[in-house]
Every structure is written in C-alpha cells, then in structure tokens.
Amino acid sequence: MNFLIEHNLAGIVIGAATFLIIGLFHPLVIKGEFYFGVRIWWIFLVMGIAAVAGSLLVDNILWSTLLAVWGASSLWSIGEMFEQRKRVEKGWFPEGPGSRRARRKK
Template structure:
C-alpha cells in the first residue's frame, strides 16, 4: 500500500493561497484602492487557463486554486473598501 499525498498537498496550497490572497487584498486596497481589480482578473484567468493545459495534476490543481483565489479576490477587494469605510481597517492618508 502506498500513500497518496495529493489531497494533503492541494489542501496546503489552498490554505497558503487563501492566506496570501487575504494579505494581497488588504495591502492592495490600502495602496491602490479598488482599481487593482483588473490585475486580479488577468492573473485569475491566466492561472485557470494554464491549469487546463498543464499535464501535471499537482501543478494544474494548484494553478486552478490560485486562479479562483484571484477571481474571488475581485469581490473581496470591493468588500475591503466597505470594511475600510466602516473603520475596521485603516484608510490611507493622502499626502
């Protein structure tokens, strides 16, 4: 019997991707506002597109997770603006 670590590795990729995505949304909205969303869209679509053509199941799955994380980040960056307006996160001072 051999052990299959694929699910565990993909789970770790999901955890790391979500954590880094959270940081990117917070820092990105702070420095650039919501105008960062087109970059999230491009990275998301490219990652998902690459996941379709990569033969490695591990790399393909990881790219799919990263792509979906960035697409979800579009929603989150807009929500982050609302969280800043509510005072839950600091607002960048101009000047």
C-alpha cells in the same frame, strides 16, 4: 510526483498548498486596497484568467489543481477588494493613500 501518488500524499499537499494560497490572498487584498484602492482589481482578473487557462493546459494533476486554486482565489479577490473598500469606509480597517478620500484630498 510519483512519490506523492505512491504514498497517497497528493491530497495533503494540495490541501496545504490551497490553505497557503488562500492565506496569501487575504493580506494581498488588504494591502492592495490600502495602497492602491480598488483600481488594481484588473490585475486580479488577468492573474485569475491566466491561472485558470494554465490549469486547463497542464497535464500534471497537482500543478493543474494548484493553478485552478490560484485562479479561483484571484477571481474571488476582485469581489473581496470592493468589500474591503466598504470595510474601510465603515472604519473597520485604516484608510490608506489609495482610498477615494485620500485621492480627493490631493
């Protein structure tokens, strides 16, 4: 950590990690909605609350920031999951086994 601060690299590391975290959540939402529907929204809620709480407890600014980004991305993903369901209903994305229609057909 000292190396990052001494060479003014902490911001670049945080920016790159934020980019990767947000990039990770995009397919998680799409695949999660595809296979499970919106029923898994609560997993994102628990993960988000835990990460935000963890960010408050960690003294290291790098890890605290990354936990906050993870938590915010998790909480944002709840809304995106419901939006993804609408995109599937519009035909923009394929319908998976977790969709409402697929569950009704069983």
